[in-house]
Amino acid sequence: MKKQKVALGMSTVLLASVMLSACGSDKETGASATEGAKKVDSKPFPISIVINQVGEAPANDNDMEKAMEQYTNTDLKFQWIPLSAYDEKVNVMIASNELPELIKLNYNAVAIGALKDNLFWEIGPYLKDNKNLSAQNQIFYDNIAVDGKIYGVPLFRGLSRSVVHYRKDWFDAAGLKAPKSLDEWYNVIKAMTLGDPDKNGKNDTYGMMVEKKYNQNADSMLTRFSVMNGGPNKWQYENGTFTPEFMTEPFFEAMKFFKRLYDEKLINQDFAVVDISEIDKAYDTGHAAIRISGGNAQSWQDKIAKVVPTAVIDNAPLEGPKGIRVPGESGNNGFLAIPKSSVKTEADMKKVLSFMDKLMDPPMATLLVKGIEGRHWQDGGDVTLPLDRDADVKEVKPYRDNLPQRNEDYNIAKRMKQPDLFRKNQQIGSESEKHVVTNPTLTLSSAIFLEKGKELEQIMTDAETKFIMGKIDEAGWKSEIEKWKKAGGDKLITEYKEAYEKIKKK
Known part of the structure; x- marks a missing residue:
């Protein structure tokens, strides 16, 4: 009973403070008490929201949701769909036109087709009327555009999350530093594989390990190594022509680098079939030395410390002969779109858009990033202190990952106290945004890509693996x-060029 009373008390205080924050602007601008009362007494606008679920779904009508409702004057109903079935379920909802007021879409063929079919509101022209949404870097919106039009609010993520993570204790003992060229990467990997860095007299370490999806998606290792050494990010646009990365010299050099590692048994020989979970386990238990990651080095430090207490993890920017060069990512984890079938008027669409904008106000940004004061964090002077990390994962993270927010430094007066390694990783990622190499085809339309994109990708991913394993030579690669x-592929190149020129003329 006591615990229930305490929780209720915190909730009451939180909701009261949120309501005061919501009304604060009225007081500052001299609005009358009557006008303030009208705002508070207006009927909450109902918004149903479909987003993906990772882990256990939060309880309905919890304190996080109540705080959002009070601040934004909405009546929220969340529908959580397991991540493993999310796209399939959303595809069915789109096909049946049974959609909520707000839904998370991933940038895939079905979603793009629905946007082109005018099933969702184009929100681009309305962004200027929303102070927080309009303040974001335009590249975030450009990266989810369809035919140059914006249909959603991104779930903002870093544009440059490629950071080098490594075992500093091993590197220091061997007199090594974070590598900045293919030759340096080779020397580091060789030393960490053959030099017995854990000093146990066994041949049980790798400098770097590789998993079966090493050459796919935004975290493709081949793309990262190619970009680092001057190559394009997936595609190159030059002299009016598009060229895929695998037809460029830096990419071929990256492939030859991986072939050399494989031939000399400096990477795991089962790389073509092993799952990422097994690779993560090897790093977390002290059997591998260096990797390029989109995560935070602090996570590796926390996990390995349980197995190897003396292990020290550090991080460095992805840097090559020409300085820091990082393949730009999409800058989102999907985007929130407003269906026309459930939001029928422009006025209601503006209300839904305003709801998302208000979520980026300081009180809501604090809520989504940190959670509830007294339960998830407390004031620690110059910083805020995390309290219950398990509660944060279960009660805050689901909303943090699925609703618009930049990061804990955006619009929030006090940063959450975090270890120095965590901060360093964040700083490297932030600084690397100045050196991002963009993918020029990210939002270009192509009929052949929608029809045969997966087949075309498979041809080249298989070929890359065959080359690295020595099953084909350079002639076979060509x-x-x-x-x-x-x-x-030839048609894809042509269609990308046509789509680019069409948008350029607008």
């Missing part, structure tokens, strides 16, 4: 490129 061209 033959695979020709196969890709005939299967639709």
